[in-house]
Amino acid sequence: MTVDYLLPARLDEQLEVQSEITQLRGASLTFAQRIVNSDGALLSQADVLIACIDPHQMKPRALPKSIVAEFKQ
Template identity: 40%
Template structure:
């Protein structure tokens, strides 16, 4: 499933009073993984003329993560077109899937915050996609 995997350790700050990862923190882990995925492609988001904003998220929580768990956060580019990219993301502990998501990200101009096409330099480095995706 993955194009990129980011290892993440669960810290106390990530958990609720019961020692379980608070649901929104899975989205934070996914955001970090997408940021590191871009970094591996050679892009520092602070230097791009665009920013990426989450437009839509569909999440399926399957099993909880707990304090001190070592997780793997996976990123797979599912589709890209015009001003958007769709990612499939998965969080695992060992080989157990804890959470899956489909995340749509829109590309906007850093100054105007208006939608704009993905930069050509980024498009050139994106992994090749299945013609059947979306």
């Protein structure tokens, strides 16, 4: 995960988190996330890599087809 903190947020400030999938691979997906305030100012942006791991072997495994289908809609 990489995060760029650009501007501070204030207590009681209304924030919006925007998230989109930028890469979908066999065993992983990457989200680009942005946090903006009510004026539209960009406060933070991040790239988040999420991997699917077999819990017994602790090795990458393919994302479930049902999840991939939902993300492709």
